[in-house]
Amino acid sequence: MTGGVGIGAIRIDPVPEVTYRLFPREFLFPTLTHEDAAANADWLAPGMLHPETLAVGMSFRSYLIRVRGQNILVDTCNGNHKNRPHAPWQHDMRSHAFLSALADLGLGVEDIHIVLCTHLHTDHVGWNTRLVNGQWVPTFPNARYVMNEAEFRHFEALVGTEGPRYSHIEDSVLPVVAAGQAELVPDTHSVMAEIGEEVFLSPSPGHSPGHVCIHARAKGAEAVISGDAIHHAVQFDLPDMMMRADWDPAMAAASRRAIMEHCAGSGALLCAGHIPFWTAGRISEGGQAFRLSPVEG
Numbered sequence: 001m002t003g004g005v006g007i008g009a010i011r012i013d014p015v016p017e018v019t020y021r022l023f024p025r026e027f028l029f030p031t032l033t034h035e036d037a038a039a040n041a042d043w044l045a046p047g048m049l050h051p052e053t054l055a056v057g058m059s060f061r062s063y064l065i066r067v068r069g070q071n072i073l074v075d076t077c078n079g080n081h082k083n084r085p086h087a088p089w090q091h092d093m094r095s096h097a098f099l100s101a102l103a104d105l106g107l108g109v110e111d112i113h114i115v116l117c118t119h120l121h122t123d124h125v126g127w128n129t130r131l132v133n134g135q136w137v138p139t140f141p142n143a144r145y146v147m148n149e150a151e152f153r154h155f156e157a158l159v160g161t162e163g164p165r166y167s168h169i170e171d172s173v174l175p176v177v178a179a180g181q182a183e184l185v186p187d188t189h190s191v192m193a194e195i196g197e198e199v200f201l202s203p204s205p206g207h208s209p210g211h212v213c214i215h216a217r218a219k220g221a222e223a224v225i226s227g228d229a230i231h232h233a234v235q236f237d238l239p240d241m242m243m244r245a246d247w248d249p250a251m252a253a254a255s256r257r258a259i260m261e262h263c264a265g266s267g268a269l270l271c272a273g274h275i276p277f278w279t280a281g282r283i284s285e286g287g288q289a290f291r292l293s294p295v296e297g
């Protein structure tokens with residue numbers, strides 16, 4: 001049981017790196033109140049959102065899209081051996097979970113054809129590279145790494161500023177570019193468009209300047225992989241609540257709400273890699289808020 005789902009002939013499976021970890025409220029939502037937690041206790045307590053401590057449960061999970069013989073990995077979690085002294089929870093990880101999860105799906109690193117980056121934050125590009133003989137090299141030797149050009153240009157310009165804050169660009173993004181494996185694209189890029197199946201990017205800016213969601217469509221059905229446009233299930237109840245790491249909170253809230261409305265209106269599945277336990281879900285709408293219900297693969 002992998003928790004994966006089928007969209008027509010497209011298969012989408014989770015690739016977990018960290019299945020569950022608690023963070024203090026302030027890590028995500030500084031303004032979240034005990035009243036907010038109490039209002040959502042019926043569906044989120046205690047593991048997703050603790051009613052007393054307000055601790056928030058998170059996962060770190062990529063997704064594998066398989067269609068027409070193409071293996072497409074969406075985001076690459078935190079990665080191993082990365083020097084992140086400013087983020088102890090991801091510093092110098094030594095975990096086999098991510099590559100083991102791919103192996104459980106029958107794939108080695110050489111089998112990935114495309115890596116899609118929803119955005120270029122540190123917990124989404126980690127396994128882009130791995131350390132070999134002291135050098136950061138692309139983990140997936142045969143893959144094209146597809147990134148929104150505007151997102152790349154934004155972060156490229158920040159390398160070397162604010163101490164180690166953008167070191168992940170140096171160790172997890174620039175080596176892919178140096179290896180000639182990066183493909184910089186517009187935020188509406190079509191990854192594949194065959195009769196019956198489509199995989200494409202759509203703009204969802206705000207968490208980062210060039211954040212994109214990944215859509216997979218087949219035979220009228222759709223799944224949306226939402227990257228960091230959505231971090232936590234409580235955001236379905238409070239879609240406009242400020243999230244600490246959003247680059248432009250108002251823009252991020254507008255993108256978040258648009259994705260929720262799109263999925264609620266169309267019946268598209270949502271795949272949100274930071275929501276633990278539920279690897280895919282359906283969104284329903286009521287009043288100003290939404291709910292997510294898990295879907296079993």
Ligand SMILES: [Zn+2]
Nearest residue numbers: 121123124228
């Ligand atoms: Zn993230």
